[in-house]
Each structure stands twice: as C-alpha cells, then as structure tokens.
Amino acid sequence: MEQSGGVKVDRIKLCFCGPQEAGKSTLVETLQTGSFVAIFRDRMTPDDQPHEPTPGVNVGATKIPGVGQVSVWDFAGQSEYAVTHSMFMDAENTIFIVLYNIMVDPETQKKEVHWWLCFIKSCNTKSKPYVILVASHGDQTDTGRQQASVILQLMTSTFKDHLDISDEVFLLDCRKTRKTDMRRLKDLLARLKTKLLEHQRAIPKLCAEIMKCLPTWAKEKCSPKCPVLRWAEYKEAVMEMMGIEQLVNEDFLKTSSQYLAHLGEILFVSTPAEPIVILKPNWLCTDVFGKVMAPENFPIQHLRTSKDIVTKEEIQNVFQDVADVDLLITLLQEFQLCHTFDGQEFIIPGLLTQTMPPEKWVKTENPAKTVYFGRQVQCADTTDMFSSAFFPRVQTRLMRELKNRPLLWRDGAKCFDSNVESLIKLSPDGRAVNICVRSEQGDKPSCRQMLRKIEIILNNVLDEVSPGTATKERVLSARALREHREEIYSYSRDQINKAKAEDRIVHHDILGFSEDVDDLLYGGRDGDEEEQGAVGYTVQQTFNLVYGSGNVISSGDHARFDMATIVQGDLGQLQLEGNGPRDQGQPQLEGNVPGDLEQLQLEE
Numbered sequence: 001m002e003q004s005g006g007v008k009v010d011r012i013k014l015c016f017c018g019p020q021e022a023g024k025s026t027l028v029e030t031l032q033t034g035s036f037v038a039i040f041r042d043r044m045t046p047d048d049q050p051h052e053p054t055p056g057v058n059v060g061a062t063k064i065p066g067v068g069q070v071s072v073w074d075f076a077g078q079s080e081y082a083v084t085h086s087m088f089m090d091a092e093n094t095i096f097i098v099l100y101n102i103m104v105d106p107e108t109q110k111k112e113v114h115w116w117l118c119f120i121k122s123c124n125t126k127s128k129p130y131v132i133l134v135a136s137h138g139d140q141t142d143t144g145r146q147q148a149s150v151i152l153q154l155m156t157s158t159f160k161d162h163l164d165i166s167d168e169v170f171l172l173d174c175r176k177t178r179k180t181d182m183r184r185l186k187d188l189l190a191r192l193k194t195k196l197l198e199h200q201r202a203i204p205k206l207c208a209e210i211m212k213c214l215p216t217w218a219k220e221k222c223s224p225k226c227p228v229l230r231w232a233e234y235k236e237a238v239m240e241m242m243g244i245e246q247l248v249n250e251d252f253l254k255t256s257s258q259y260l261a262h263l264g265e266i267l268f269v270s271t272p273a274e275p276i277v278i279l280k281p282n283w284l285c286t287d288v289f290g291k292v293m294a295p296e297n298f299p300i301q302h303l304r305t306s307k308d309i310v311t312k313e314e315i316q317n318v319f320q321d322v323a324d325v326d327l328l329i330t331l332l333q334e335f336q337l338c339h340t341f342d343g344q345e346f347i348i349p350g351l352l353t354q355t356m357p358p359e360k361w362v363k364t365e366n367p368a369k370t371v372y373f374g375r376q377v378q379c380a381d382t383t384d385m386f387s388s389a390f391f392p393r394v395q396t397r398l399m400r401e402l403k404n405r406p407l408l409w410r411d412g413a414k415c416f417d418s419n420v421e422s423l424i425k426l427s428p429d430g431r432a433v434n435i436c437v438r439s440e441q442g443d444k445p446s447c448r449q450m451l452r453k454i455e456i457i458l459n460n461v462l463d464e465v466s467p468g469t470a471t472k473e474r475v476l477s478a479r480a481l482r483e484h485r486e487e488i489y490s491y492s493r494d495q496i497n498k499a500k501a502e503d504r505i506v507h508h509d510i511l512g513f514s515e516d517v518d519d520l521l522y523g524g525r526d527g528d529e530e531e532q533g534a535v536g537y538t539v540q541q542t543f544n545l546v547y548g549s550g551n552v553i554s555s556g557d558h559a560r561f562d563m564a565t566i567v568q569g570d571l572g573q574l575q576l577e578g579n580g581p582r583d584q585g586q587p588q589l590e591g592n593v594p595g596d597l598e599q600l601q602l603e604e
C-alpha cells in the first residue's frame, strides 16, 4: 500500500470558536457566499435575523470563494458543550477563528476570548495553533476598532509562547459579504491555507480511495442509523475495496485514517480496545453530542435533567430516530463520557448539575485518631486551564477503576475503600484539583495507596484530554484538612524539598503554624512504610496506566506515555504486566503495588 504514492489534498480545517451569539454561524454562512449572490444577500437579508443556536458542532466540507476547499467546524458557544468540544480541537491542519461580540461589556469580551484561547491551548501540545481573532457586530459601533486592537494586543502578549495569533485587527458585520474587513479575512485565510498546505505531507493515495468510498460504506456497511465502523469492519471494507485478502501493514492504514481525520473527512477515535471510525463527523458532533450535552433551555430533545442519572429508556426516547441506541451507549462508554453499574442507569459526569453539599465531608466521629493528608494539582499559569473534558473524565475513571461506587457532584467526588475515604474537589475557579485522603482508623498505608491511585488517574486523564495544560503540584496542609477549614491551604514543592533537606518542618505563614513534612506526605511516619494498604480494584484487578489517546482526531499524538512523570523514577517498584482483559500491548499497573510515595510524588 505504501508504494501507492502520495497526493496533496487542497483542504484545511477552519474551527469557529467563541461565546454563544457572537456570530459564528452567521460568519460561516457569509464566508461561503459568492460575490454575485452577495450583492442580493447583503441588500435583502433583514437586519434582525433570528438566532438559531448550533447544537454541538456543525461540521461540513465547503468552498469559500477566494479561499477554496475547507472543512468547517462551527462550535456551539454554550459552555455545556465544551466537554465534548475538546475531542475536536486538534490543531493539525487547522486555523482557529475566535469570534467575540464587540458590543458586550469589554471585561466580558476579554474573559471570553481568554477562555477560548486557554481551551485551544489546553487541547494541543505539538504545534503553535494558528488563531485569528475576529470582533463581530462592527456595524453597531464607531469606536470598536480601538477596542478590538486592545484585545488583540493583550491576547497576543499573553499567549505569545503558545499560540500563533494573527496581528491583523478584524471588526466585522458578520452578515455582510462585501465589506473590506470580510475581504481581508478571506485574504488572510487564503494565505494561511497556502502556508499550512506547504507543510502538509502528501497523503497516501489510499486516503483518496477511501474518501471516495465513504458515502457508500455509510449506506451499506453500517447499521442504518449509525455511520460507524469498528476497526475490524473498516479494515474489511478497505480490503474489499483493494481486492486483497489481507492487509500487509495495518499501521499504515491507521496513519492514513488519521490523515483523513485531519482533513475532517472522518473521525478516527482511539479507544482502549480498538479504534472506531465515524464515517460522518456531523452525525457524532451534531446528532449525538448536540443532544447529549445540550443545555436545558435548548430547543431540541435532550438528555439533561435535574437528576444525575439517565435511564436507558430516556436515552431511547431522545435517540431512537438518529442512532442505534445500544451502539450509541457503547460509543459513549468508549469515549469515557458515561458509565453504568447495571446496564439500565447511566451516569454522564459531564451532565452533573449539583455541587457537593457541605455535609458530605464533615469531621469523623473520632477526630483524634483520624489521619488526613492530601495534594493539589494546580494550573501553572494564567494561560493554563483544565480542558472541559478533564474533570468529567476523571469521574468516569473513578467509577470504572475503584472498587466501590463513588459519590459524584459537578465539582467533586467522594470515594471509599476499606479504611479510607477520599475527597477529590475542584477549586471554585476550576483551576486546581484538591485530593484529600483520610482514615478514621489511622490506616496510613491504605491512605497512601488511595492517594497514589487517584494521582495516577488524574495524570493519565490530563495527558489524554488536556495535554497542553501545565500544572504544579502542591502539598495540602494536613492540619488544616483535619480542622476542616473552609479554605484549602497548601505548601509548594520547593518548601517541602527545602524542609526535607533541613529539619523536616515547614511553616505556613497564613495559618501561623508549622507542620512535619512526614505528616504532610504520608500522614506521619511510624515504621509502617513498607506495609501494604488494603485498597482494592475493580473486577479486572488492574487499571490501565495509559489508555489510547482520548483525543479523537489525533490518536497517538497525545498518547504520551510519560512513565517518568507518573511514577517519578520509581519503576523498579512497579510491576508491569500485560495480560489484562483489555490488554492491547499497553502496559498495565498491577494493583496493590508498594512504593515510595515520597519519591513518587515529589522528586523530579
């Protein structure tokens, strides 16, 4: 197959991002209008066009006059959708157009643009994604250009190391085709497209062949309502197309399929088991995710209710017209968006509404004996945030990988095992996760084990869905946890390391007291370090150290298996084994592994 030569495809992806009602869908439509039709359209279109909110992501291939073929990704601006948006934010072969309304208050504009730029950054590590900032509603202001220029300068200086933001100021009436700024925007898109295509590797001819077959396969090889092929089915279709009995090189087909995903032709989803190929991206993005994640007031059938559990019947009602429900549920599980304990009731963490009630974490009956300690994972700087998929996926993994069913809230999770309870809580600003473990029985080894397990889940999920987020780890004040203070207090890594080299005591300036480093790191050290905790695992008795990339479009790219970061050089004490039921050659970490927690968490 490899010898079949390469072709270049004249197509890039344009992702339209920004808050709701900024004008994204209007701009997408206007850009596609040719100059002749535009003469009439610009005159005839009434000024007060009704706003029809976009469910999920509207994906489609189209032609923009003056720019050529593009694959357009029009993202819904409602924050509820961000959980699934992160699957499609891959920067390969892509230009992000971030839109904001110049008429809303300037602080909100800055906040919203900053949020979208952080989001783009959080989902990408490899390259500096191309971004164009565009202000809309330019027809309603005389002073907007000045404001647009201020925002551009601010964002360019903030994100200079992470994003390649165009230095041109755009202030548009998104409804009008024949205006100077609209022309300039098209010119810029054309120039950037040429630049992107220069770097685009030639795609295998095989891709071009597959592209031709996609519509037929969707009709003939898939279940009627689900344009989805599992890897084995897809492989078979390709072999049939080529008239061969066996694929010589499966990896080559995978790479080729990723190319197709970068062009927006298919979605190539890496899952722990085998890849899944979605033949019509818009089906998943709009028909499925549009409904799964829709905000409550959205004018379409949707799943969101005030309850935190969705029944199979409810899923059936919403999806029977657009999907084969059993396959749909399997997909949602493969994407780690959903979990079920009994096959009838489903928990979709991205839909949780309630925040944790304070009475769910109160003092134990035996405060004197209870051991407490914990860690904090914090976004490193102002350009960092956890991608919106991060916390819901952590929750899915806790449900899957812990022995007992955790309690979940929008901003937290409480987990239980033998003698341990743990609380995993997002800070109110969403920029830090605090993990606290405690044992009323003073069972420190089990606490350590639980903490380690949760940290591994957090690290893996960060790597999968938020690879561009830089984080810092801090150590929580054990005494403040024990006292159940409302605020979280913590120590930096440097403080801890310094104390370790000196008298093993750290002082907290705000709290006004000192603590023993051993209490902070291990809940105290009393000769039981080698003891094994009693924390259990799910039926599988193993948990995946690394899943395939959760990032749909670019499997492999983000699936960085950074063992060093996760176990911090402590490999000798970890047993790797590869015989779990899900084993696909990925290493798995055996349960109940003794290890040096201090090394595990704090050393470079």
Ligand SMILES: Nc1nc2c(ncn2[C@@H]2O[C@H](COP(=O)(O)OP(=O)(O)O)[C@@H](O)[C@H]2O)c(=O)[nH]1
Residues within 6 Å of the ligand: 019, 020, 021, 022, 023, 024, 025, 026, 027, 047, 048, 049, 050, 051, 052, 053, 054, 077, 136, 137, 138, 139, 140, 172, 173, 174, 175
């Ligand atoms: N006056 C004016 N109205 C606009 C402009 N862009 C969009 N609109 C209107 O704003 C509303 C929201 O636009 P829409 O494209 O649906 O926003 P989206 O949520 O970002 O996709 C619609 O009623 C549009 O007609 C603009 O530049 N000027």
Ligand SMILES: [Mg+2]
Residues within 6 Å of the ligand: 024, 025, 026, 052, 053, 054, 074, 075, 076, 077
């Ligand atoms: Mg829209």
